[in-house]
Amino acid sequence: MSRLIYFYTKDSLEKVSFNPDLFTKELRKAMRNLLPYEMEHLKNWLNFYTSKNPELKKCLIVVED
Numbered sequence: 624m625s626r627l628i629y630f631y632t633k634d635s636l637e638k639v640s641f642n643p644d645l646f647t648k649e650l651r652k653a654m655r656n657l658l659p660y661e662m663e664h665l666k667n668w669l670n671f672y673t674s675k676n677p678e679l680k681k682c683l684i685v686v687e688d
């Protein structure tokens with residue numbers, strides 16, 4: 624079940640990637656809803672995704688330890 628939330632989160636982030644503010648808001652939601660190991664997977668995906676969309680790099684401060 625929670626794996627579905629992970630994929631839903633990725634889809635949501637891709638859909639709002641046109642707006643860094645919305646992207647940050649979705650990241651904050653993800654931090655509340657995902658399990659710790661899912662957050663690790665999401666961080667890896669975010670590093671990959673933001674390398675293609677550098678304007679979103681500043682949003683990653685939300686998920687940094």
